[in-house]
Amino acid sequence: MPRPIILGVVGDSAAGKTTITRGLVRLLGEEHVTHIAADDYHRFDRRQRAEHAITPLHPACNYMDIMEQHFREVRAGRPILKPVYRHQDGTFGAPVYVTPRQFTIVEGLLGYHTEALREVFDVRVFLAPLEELRRKWKVDRDCSRRGYTTDQVLEELDRRESDSATFIRPQRRFADIVVCFVPGDHGQFDAEVTLGRGLVHPDLTPFVDGDQRGLTIVDAGTEHTLAISGGIDPGYAATIEEAIWDRMHFASHLRSERLGEFTVGTQLHRSESLALVQLLVLYHLVTARASVALGADGLRVAS
Template identity: 45%
Template sequence: MPDKRLRINRAGEQPARRRPVLLAIAGDSAAGKTTLTAGLVQVLGPERCVSLCTDDYHRYDRVERKALPFTALHPECNYIEIMEQHLQLLASGQPILKPVYDHSTGQLGRPELVEPNDFVIVEGLFPLYTKLARACFDVTVFLDPPEPTRREWKVRRDTAKRGYTPEQVLAELAVREPESEAFIRPQRQHADVVVRFGPIASRQDPVDTPLSAELILRPTIRHPDLSEALRPGLHRTMHLKLTRDTDGRPVDTLHIHGYVPREASATVQEAIWASIGEPGSETPECLGRLGADGRSEPLAITQLLLLHHLMDAAR
């Protein structure tokens, strides 16, 4: 038996693979994870970046879940252990055969082969749920929009793309609330960066004012030097303050204002893009996109900051 085990180990030996950089983007349903991810993937390109969603690890399809005492936000409704194994494989440069969940139909599909590239972006409900999963990531993000904003996004998305009525979406939100509080929101404490897109509470802006962003930058990773982007004359676009996190610890909080003209935000974006190592080239237009026609300057700046982290980790 020892000889057989040795032969198996030798047969499984492979050339050393370059370890990819892994980014986690966690958050509740309709928190903006897919929108944030899309711009990053488009800038990096398919030859350098692959993305996947942990919702694919749902254990049951939509019909089966109706008979269960919990929703998709419960760990028992997901193959958490398989997700952990796959994250470890991806972090070591190995391919995986990923399960597939189709949100448009609510059905489980045929597994897909995922080959890790230089960058792997993992978004979904549970990427930061376990200690083992968190250990696989170089950078971790949690999206934490105000609940009224997230509920509005959820109703808009699920009625337009998933065939629900507003009443059905609101009813499902009520059912999911206890599990959201118990299993999804606690992942916030494990993120290097907490991102909140929403209106500024202290301002009485018109309803059509673009949302601003607040980024909590925890000292768990090295954040970029923003002195060039925060130089005098650009403070209208964003400013940095030392504040207290929910646990009372001091953190840097970056406020990115959505109400300023695009020209002012563009100057900040150019400064961050140059710091990434692309001086002289134009900031990618795909950053900040909301759907087919919409655009958010705070989203573009947030994506640029995350790109900076990815490039820095790769170096």
């Protein structure tokens, strides 16, 4: 059996990591995906962090060496005994036995902080939403799900700012795909997707049409950025999606109408820009798996 394909999704707290990966898990099938939260490798619980005056964004607050060891084991297809951090109350639970499946998705804060970690991933995604938007998402999430007050969340964001600037944001330079969501003019989020040189991305230049239908490209040397309007015409978005699916015809069994779905409260919504982002990531996952199945070590062309 080919080794697992490893996707890294890195970004600051409440950057949208779970929103991006949820649709991918639905397409790939939960029975084929192992999920690992890098937060499980925190060295200190919530009370201890307060006593040490350290944030979870600092490498010293995490067992980086054990993370490196475990991720290498997963890439090799070997099981691990993974620690568990419980966000609900900020304490640790009993470790769990994790067996790698066809795909492994690792979400976290420091996934690209060391070279040993970076080498594990077949596909590296970094999420960098507009900071004002991320702060709103964090307040909404932590107040509704983690028992914080608004003032507590805002104070914690201020405490974390220095570590975020020092340790989290610099990791974007190691990503194959950097995704920045910003509020658009259509009641949806626009997506700015920077495609790095580490992987060969699908050529979408035939679909660039200025601002008329919602897709533009900005060249920047060795990488370029797709600007996907949240108000992109759904029919035009479907045409672009079809072109990407054609590039991975061997994975046509994964096709689904559920790409781009997200929830606000109990309301289910769909975003065409989110769907295109998810499909670009999916493209790299399934082509990497096909490459590994044929005996290669993956598709990476540069670090």
